[in-house]
Amino acid sequence: MKKIIKYVILDILRNRIMIGYTLFLLIIALSVFGLEGNPSKGVLSLLNVVLIIVPLISIIFSTIYVYNSAEFIELLVSQPIKRRSLWMSIFTGLASSLCTAFFIGCGIPLLIYVPDATGFTMLGMGLLITVIFTAIALLASMFTRDKAKGIGISILLWFYFTLIFDGIILFLLFQFMDYPLEKAMIAFSFMNPVDLGRILILLKLDISALMGATSALFRDFFGSGQGMIIALLIMALWIILPLWFSVRRFAQKDL
């Protein structure tokens, strides 16, 4: 298993796209902090990068990688290796190399410019989102053999998590405006890792509006240690569930 992980990581790190992704993040992060005199404003600009671009790259890159290494996977399956450990090592390799890229690209500037709770939360959320979307990509690639379709599904999923889900929430909120939805909101936020990540970062950052007139409940819940642990568990669940389904599918799949 270790050998496969090592091979996958080396293979990805040699990939030009990965180097480009790292450099892209690094340039954006440095210019954002360089241009804005106020680091907390820089964090806000970086927030969009973390919540939109990082999931996009993670999901697309992982999907393409799985399809491209279909022959390599077939070859390994013919060897005396458990399918489960093969799939897990591909996941580990992908996730760790994408995380490395994110850490070098965004994490290091964050640690330099905002070495406080906000910076650490953002770094942690970025890493978690990277891993979550890698897991989702692996699941997506199990649905179909066709590469184009698989990428299509990935893009749709990304679209759903960053845009459509929020649209549905907004719609529901206005449909059920007359009901007390505050508690339901916390449950809704668990259904989308991007929203959950954003709320956790914002609670560290933009507390004034969030706690102010409206969602003191959010702050009470996520601000407490218990709420934070629940949120992190939910994030972990978002990694484990897609991964578990994809492992099950891969184990039974006729390659």
Added chain:
Amino acid sequence: MKSISKYYHWLTCALIVMITLPAQAKTWRVSPKGKLPSVQQAIDLASPGDTIVVEHGIYKEKTITVTKPLYLLGINYPVLDGERKHEVLAIKSSRVTVEGFLVQHSGYSSYNDIAGIRVYNSRLVTIKNNKLFDTFFGIYTQHAANCTITGNELQSKAVTELNSANGIHCWKSDSMHIVGNKISGHRDGIYFEFVTNSLIEKNYSAGNVRYGLHFMFSHDDKYVENEFFNNGAGVAVMFSRGVTMIGNTFRENWGGAAYGLLLKEISDSRMEHNRFLKNTVGIFMEGTSRMKIVSNDFDNNGWAMRVQASCSENEIVGNNFRGNTFDVGTNGSLVLNTFNGNYWDKYEGYDLDRNGTGDVPYRPVSLYSMIAERNPATMMLFRSFMVSLLDKSEKIIPGATPENLKDERPQMRPFKR
């Protein structure tokens, strides 16, 4: 020439009288182990204009009533203790000065206004450099005029609004002078009702259960360089006209129903050089008209201003809006107020002729702030991609946000203060 020398004569006489009068006043010494152990006894013995010096010690005399013009001076903060039953010091005469006492443990009551120091129907009373601890009302004046309350420290242990009362409470008073007091742990730090022509300066009101400053029906008062910090609901001012507020600081007033400053039914007033820092809402305006809000700083508030549609003819000019989550919120499409020449850090326009003023107007109300106003639960989507898309499209073609709410001359650079 002759007439002038005659006046000189009179003047000299008057001067001599004025200089010799105080010399006739007697000084009474009260000390726990001396001949006079009771403050009340000394007051009864003294004649108007006398000085009563109270030495350090604890005096439990139920209510001490001052009925003639006297100068009460405490040495090393003698303690006047109300034993949690009584009003401690009642001033029922004009020209009384109370200085240097520690007044503590007044009674508590849900139907009587029991105070640490209470001034009844008097003029020219001075209450200075006292400490008040664990009192129900701190300093209470009713039907008073030209009184000075200065340099006092008031501290109480209020927990709920129902079981607590106000620090400095003035009712039906005129020309009061309230300077340099520190108030904490009361219901309202400073409370005015029907108080006119007064000056409130350099007070520090923090950690009160309800409001730092609260006034109603108090016209033509002036508030200068006060600081209101971390009060339950900030500062609330209502139903008054001719209010002047200069150089006050409103900061860190947090909470669901907290405001830096709540203006309700205020008219013909002026606000200049005030600072609003980290409040949930900097200024909340309701039914306010003909206000001039000039040269104030709004930094890092949730909403810098929430201007309800019931406000009219207010001028908001030359302010700095920096780091606020929302600059302006409103609840309707009717706008009768003027925003002009302010600095907005969210302004994205350009200045081609380089005159320091942006060439395109700035719209401080974002679509999302309107949505959040109508449906607070949508705060969950704050700063999501979806919301920024909505906001951007609204900026280009305003539909839901009030068309007229805009700053025609937004500044490119913040004002230096």
